[in-house]
Amino acid sequence: MSRLPLGEMPGGIHPAEHKSQSNGTPIQPAPLPKRLILPLNQHIGAPAEPCVAVGERVLKGQLIAAANGTISVPVHAPTSGTVSFIGPQPYPHVSGLLSEAIVIDSDGLEQWIELSPRADYRSLAPAELLAIIRAAGINGLGGAGFPTAVKLSARSAQKIHTLIINGTECEPYITADDRLMRERATQLIGGIEILAQLIEPADVLIGIEDNKPEAIAAVQAAIGERPFGLKVLPTQYPSGGEKQLIQLLTGAEVPSGGLPADIGMLCLNVGTVVAIHAAVLEGRPLISRITTLTGAALSRPMNVEALIGTPVGELLAFAGLQEAQLDRLLLGGPMMGFSLPSLEVPLIKTSNCLLASTATELPPAPPAMPCIRCGDCAEVCPASLLPQQLHFFALGQQHEQLKAHHLFDCIECGACAYVCPSSIPLVQYYRAAKADIRELENKQLKAEQSRQRFEQRQERLRCEQEQKDAERQARTEKAARARAALAANQTATEPGAAGAAPAGLSDEQKKLKIAASMAQVTLKKAEKQLALYTDKGGDTGELQAQVEQLRGAALLAQSALDAALATTSPAAPSAPVADAEQALKKAKIGVAMLRAQVRKLEQLEAPSAEQASQLQGLRSQLAAAEQELEGLPNQLPASGEPAPASPAMQALKQAKIALAMRRAELKKAEQAGADATELPPLRAALAAAEQALHAAEDACGKPAPNLQRLDKRPIDEATRTLKTELALARADLHKLERNESSAAQALSVARERLQAAEQKLQQHTET
Ligand code: SF4
Ligand code: SF4
Known part of the structure; x- marks a missing residue:
């Protein structure tokens, strides 16, 4: 035994010890109770989870409730028997509240499960040792009940250099650790060796108060030559507090709010160390503990090794409880213990003492007075x-x-x-x-x-x-x-489309826009009226004619507006080539369609006057369309790519087409003998188309054509026939001339035909 220089602990008191009541006799085995109550929360942390069912037979040492998470501890059957109840049961707490528990009716056989002792623990890895300790259901037996395996788990940032074994047992009356150290010092030292292998501390210090000379001697003898330091401390309460013991043994102070591990120390109670020894070297889970039964109300105070779950009333009866003398029953000592609500509560893993005191032994505290x-x-x-x-x-x-x-x-x-x-x-x-x-x-x-x-x-x-x-x-x-x-x-x-008109219109453009809008409105009204009359089955001939005229007028007004807007459209720097191609394609399609219509009428063997007139109109349109088409290739750039058609040119083209259509309509009406009410609108539409063409030409920068208004009179049939022949001859010649592959003879014939037609018409006109 070495007496090293000790640190000092602030404060402390020296209450009467009363330890001799119970420390004079060896630890007694407590009788096997008929029923054991195993609370699921005998530790700090989450309650264990039952893994048995009511009616199930269990063996001594069998797991009956598994740890529920890391900060939890399993519970084992303290004896063999049958699970008779799982639910709320009396619990050792000052509140008197019930707590979840497993109740086992013992069969008296004490039939063990097969145990797995590990005498070869020195060959085990730390993790394997920790697993054994965890599976054995060990928590601190000194008081708080923190899960021991968690306390022992290595922390990379907190290397434990000093292992401290707490054998102080400073509280009055309690002698369980004293008797344990006297009688099981060998197991205690064996447990310390297991811990030393597990955490490899630089120092192992065992602290025992000097009021336990037998225990000190026994432990010293068990230590032998081992490098464990036994320190004998002066009796002083509360030297067994974890922080206080560390300070006494090492002089080091655990910081406020911190843990011993923060300064590289770990402290375990002697009872806990013996339980670790039993778990590793005997394979036994924690199913019993040594508890002090003391107090003047007991005729045989002693220390017992009792099964966890034994009702405290049965333990006290074993120690000779004189119920008439009993005034207060405390779990723990007089300093830190608390009153138990009944004798039905079970012994749990942290129960180190049952103090059955008389009224004279622990008299009630006097009434509290104000602090002085x-x-x-x-x-x-x-x-x-x-x-x-x-x-x-x-x-x-x-x-x-x-x-x-x-x-x-x-x-x-x-x-x-x-x-x-x-x-x-x-x-x-x-x-x-x-x-x-x-x-x-x-x-x-x-x-x-x-x-x-x-x-x-x-x-x-x-x-x-x-x-x-x-x-x-x-x-x-x-x-x-x-x-x-x-x-x-x-x-x-569609240059000049109404919706795309640029902002900042000129007065003229505004007028044209208004006129186009009004023409559209008038047309829509007329179309609605026509639809109304058509639905009623009325005569709609005149109305239809008006609608056609208004449609033409609207088209012309729109053309005029387009042309005017085109003059202020931002000059297309380079219209997409695709647009030019599109215009060319469109023009070709238009020409092809007109040719097909003309060809169809020409194939008639005996066309009516109306068909002949229609043919004449179509030929005029075809001639205009072909002329337009001829102009398009000239706009192509020298590279051969289609020249982009400017919006103004497109407007001009549309204006020309519109003018041709108005002329054809007027001509058709005149030929059909239209009356005086039908012709004026057509003439007005023709005039508007001419005006639109002027505007479009202006927009293109072309000089306005010198249009000469001819007050046409109805012509006779012979003149019409001659004119038709003249137009056809002229068109045929143009057609041949445009075709580079036309034969010279065909061209000659066509020219002669044209010349003849001109002469005939001239002769007829002169006559
Ligand atoms: S109970 Fe608390 S405050 Fe009182 S002496 Fe103990 S540690 Fe100090
Ligand atoms: S009277 Fe006040 S100061 Fe004195 S011990 Fe009691 S609480 Fe402390």
Whole structure:
């Protein structure tokens, strides 16, 4: 045994020990109860998950509830028997509330499962050792019940250099660890060797208070030549607090709010170490523990090794409980223990002591008095806190102040309340304040999580809306581009179209635009009237004629407008070649169609006068169309590519065609003997077409033709025939002349025919 220089612990008290009541006799095996109650949450963390069903037979050591996550601990059957109930059962808590548990009716056979001891543990990897400890259902047996496997799990940033074994057992009355160290020191040292292999610490320190000389001797003997340091500490409460023990053994101080691992240390209770030894070298899960049964109400105080789940009433009966003497039943010692609500509650893994006290042994605390600011509480606080200030803030529920004054560094040792002359139950205030703060923080955490979910939802909705808006905007822009392209196309192919008229029209253009619009409106009205009369079965001949005239007038007005607009259209720098080709193609098709119509009428053996007149009109149109077509190749550039047709030229072309059509219509009406009411509109339409042609020619820069208005009179049949012959002869000659492959003889015949036709017409006119 080495007595190394010790650190110092602030505060501390020396209450009466009362340890001799129970430490004089060896550990006794507790009798096997008929029923065992196994709560699912005997540890810090998530409750275990039952893996057996009611009515199922289980063996001693069999897993009955699996760990539910990392911070959880499994539960095993302490004896063989039958699962009789799973649900709420009495639980050792000051609240008296029930808790989920598995109830086993024992069969008295104590039939074990097959165990898997690992005497060869030195060949196991750390992870395998940890798995064995985890599967054995071990949590800290000294008090809080933190899962041991989690505590032992390696942390890359926190290398454990010092392993500390806590054998202080500083609380009065409790002697379980004392008897364990006396009787099972070999297992204790064996467990330390397992831990040393697992975490490979530089130092192993065992701390035992000097009021346990037998335990110190036993442990020292078991250590032998092993490099484990045994440190004997002066008896002082609460030297067994984890942070206080570290400070006593090493002089190092665990930072406020931190863990021993933060300074490279790890602390385990001696009972926990022995349980690790049993798990690895015997293959036994944690199904029992050593518990002190003490107090003046017991006739045979002792330490027992009892099965987890044994009702405390049965244990106390085994220790000779004198119920008439019993005043308070505490789980734990008088400093940190709490009153049990009934004798039905079971022993759990963290139950180190049952204190059955009489009224004289632990008299009720006197009524609390106001704080007198004596400062005694601060003197004894092992955590260097200001208990009176904490009490003051707890009364006012000043949570921020409580946290600022390190309430959560309080280990609830009760030293402050022990010395308080005003008998203020200080620890109760601290426990209540801690519970309030935790509950509030949980609520705030949930509220924060809800807020984050809400904001994430809002963000998601905003993104969806932005995407919709972007898609809508894209569709709008696409439609606008399509309309613009269509308008540009119309401007290129139909110069001067009303919808494409450029902004900033001249007065003349405005007048023409209005006139075109009015002509369209008048035409639409007339067409509606015609449709109305047609539906009623009335005589629509005259109305039809008017509609035709108005249509012609509208066409002419539009042509005039187109031509005028073409003069101000932005000069097409270079119209697409495709447009020029399109115009050429269109002209060719027009010529081909007219030729087909002419050919069809020419093939008639006995055409009527009307057909002859129609033929004459068609030939005129054909001649004009061919002339127009002849002009198109001249616009092609020298390279042979089609020359782009300017909007003005196209308007001019349309004006010419329109004029030819008006002439044909008027001629047709005159030949048909139209009356005085029908001819004026046709003549007006012809005049408008001439006017439109002038405008179109102006737009092209061509000099206006010297049109001579002829007041045509009806001609006789002979004259018409001669004129027709003359036109046909002229057209035939033109046709032959345009064709480079025409035979010279054919040309000669055609010229003679034309000459003859001219002579005949001249002779007829002179006569
Ligand atoms: S109960 Fe808390 S405040 Fe009181 S002495 Fe112990 S550690 Fe200090
Ligand atoms: S010991 Fe009691 S009376 Fe004295 S300061 Fe602390 S709380 Fe107040």
